[in-house]
Amino acid sequence: MAARRPIMPPALRKLALAIHLTTSVGWLGAVAGYLALDVTVSTSGDPTVLRGAWVAMGLIASWVVVPLAAASVLTGLVMALGTKWGLFRHWWVLISFLLTVGATGVLLSETRVISDSASLAADSSTTTDQLLALPSTLPHSVGGLVVLLAVQVLNIYKPQGLTPYGWRKLQEERTRRDVM
Amino acid sequence: MADQPDEPAADDRTTVGPGAESAPRTPRWVIALGIIALVLILAVAAQFVLGLGHGPAMHGGADGRPVPQIAGS
Numbered sequence: 248m249a250a251r252r253p254i255m256p257p258a259l260r261k262l263a264l265a266i267h268l269t270t271s272v273g274w275l276g277a278v279a280g281y282l283a284l285d286v287t288v289s290t291s292g293d294p295t296v297l298r299g300a301w302v303a304m305g306l307i308a309s310w311v312v313v314p315l316a317a318a319s320v321l322t323g324l325v326m327a328l329g330t331k332w333g334l335f336r337h338w339w340v341l342i343s344f345l346l347t348v349g350a351t352g353v354l355l356s357e358t359r360v361i362s363d364s365a366s367l368a369a370d371s372s373t374t375t376d377q378l379l380a381l382p383s384t385l386p387h388s389v390g391g392l393v394v395l396l397a398v399q400v401l402n403i404y405k406p407q408g409l410t411p412y413g414w415r416k417l418q419e420e421r422t423r424r425d426v427m
Numbered sequence: 428m429a430d431q432p433d434e435p436a437a438d439d440r441t442t443v444g445p446g447a448e449s450a451p452r453t454p455r456w457v458i459a460l461g462i463i464a465l466v467l468i469l470a471v472a473a474q475f476v477l478g479l480g481h482g483p484a485m486h487g488g489a490d491g492r493p494v495p496q497i498a499g500s
Contacts, residue, residue: 331435338457408454415450 255329263329267322271402274315275395278388281307285388294375298368301381305365308358316351323347336413339401346401350394357387 255263284300284307291297323344327334335341364381367373409417474481 337435338454342457342460406454406456408457409451411450 253329254331260326260330263322263325267319267326270315270318270322271395271399274312274319275392275399277307277311277315278392278395281312282385282388282392285383285385288381289383289385292379294378297375297378297381301365301368301378304384305362305368308354308361312354313358316347316354320347320351333413333416335410336416337405338408338410339404339406341410343398343401346394346398350391350398353387354391357384360384 281304284304287300288297288304291300324334326332327340327344332340334344360382361384367381368378471481
């Protein structure tokens, strides 16, 4: 007989769910705050505003968005593997996980560029022309926000649908129950 | 989310109809998301194939000015 996955007791599950919700919604909020600054650097021509916004974007990306993204992925894994939902049984769980991992991957690849731009903006020798020419991260910020909203919708509505793997597991469990 | 279960029902059949013994069909919303994902992946792949690259640097300055050299990049 295949080994059964350990399922978290209810109290631990509630705690894990609370942490997962906090980090996931916090990530969404942090990206929204980042987006406001991103729109500012894309539209403003004031060098003082550009410098301040880029420095803030660097700090928010490195110290808020990235840690929350990592925590969201980890706690999401714990919630999937530590409950009866499983990671591969339900389409909404699997797709949420893939979207979250994808968003985290894009975020990590962007963070270096954002940090470098923030360093350049903080350097007083950087000219206004150089500030205006810093690469925009706006398309990725908007895309990231859309992906995170989609994940939230999936997690709240939990649309029905078993994966082929989930269906096989369900059949196995029914067979086991019928035998007992 | 208070009205949502923390876990699936013990006999969650979701898209499997009563008495169904064959595997469930892939839900339409999954197919729709898959098509959207495929289009996005192809769009990004096309940028690489066409030599446009992909990433923040490709967007450049608002008025097409050259992007300043960032130390270490």
